[in-house]
Amino acid sequence: MPRYIDYHSDGEIKDIMERILERFPAMFEGFDSNKMAFIVTKKKKAKQPIKIKSISYPAEIFVGKPYIVESFDAAWKKLDQKKKNLAVFRTMCAVPDGGFDANSKYYSKIVKPEIVMYMREYAAAGGVPNWMENPAASDPMERTADEMKKDMPGGIVAIPDAKAKTDGKVARVPITKSAIASVGSKSAKAAV
Numbered sequence: 001m002p003r004y005i006d007y008h009s010d011g012e013i014k015d016i017m018e019r020i021l022e023r024f025p026a027m028f029e030g031f032d033s034n035k036m037a038f039i040v041t042k043k044k045k046a047k048q049p050i051k052i053k054s055i056s057y058p059a060e061i062f063v064g065k066p067y068i069v070e071s072f073d074a075a076w077k078k079l080d081q082k083k084k085n086l087a088v089f090r091t092m093c094a095v096p097d098g099g100f101d102a103n104s105k106y107y108s109k110i111v112k113p114e115i116v117m118y119m120r121e122y123a124a125a126g127g128v129p130n131w132m133e134n135p136a137a138s139d140p141m142e143r144t145a146d147e148m149k150k151d152m153p154g155g156i157v158a159i160p161d162a163k164a165k166t167d168g169k170v171a172r173v174p175i176t177k178s179a180i181a182s183v184g185s186k187s188a189k190a191a192v
Helices: 012-023 059-063 073-077 081-093 119-124 145-150 177-191
Strands: 007-009 036-041 050-054 067-072
Touching: 012 036, 012 067, 012 081, 036 073, 050 081, 067 073, 119 145
Parallel strands: 036 067
Antiparallel strands: 007 036, 050 067
């Protein structure tokens, strides 16, 4: 695979980071955006607008920075300012305490998010993240679909309405024993 060359350096993400650091100095104590390289990649498809990559020894010696933050031009331009701020905030959260300290065991490391859930799972747990550690989580077998819908954040439809039509073509209906039996008898007659 040839090396990708359609990229440039940009300061927009660094500027957003600096504003976040000014607003939340205690939350990001020790965070140093000057020890990050920032690039914008053009014409490359990406699911996320920003990715952070760690640079480890020995390459880090030549780059002089333990992290590279790469944004993807097309995905980044689709975001409004609120989503840009959230994307940068998320990226900053990926750097652990000690991530910029060359004497730390966390130097140039990236942490995984603490919460990774499906929206249906979130609703089934009663809107409680990290249900494995949190006893306040609900048992999905003790909840109804309507109760779960109430726990879905702002207008997200992850639990379809039983009466709703999909793409306006086919209505969702439960499968009954008689429907299965009639399909079985039709296919048996067709085979004869």
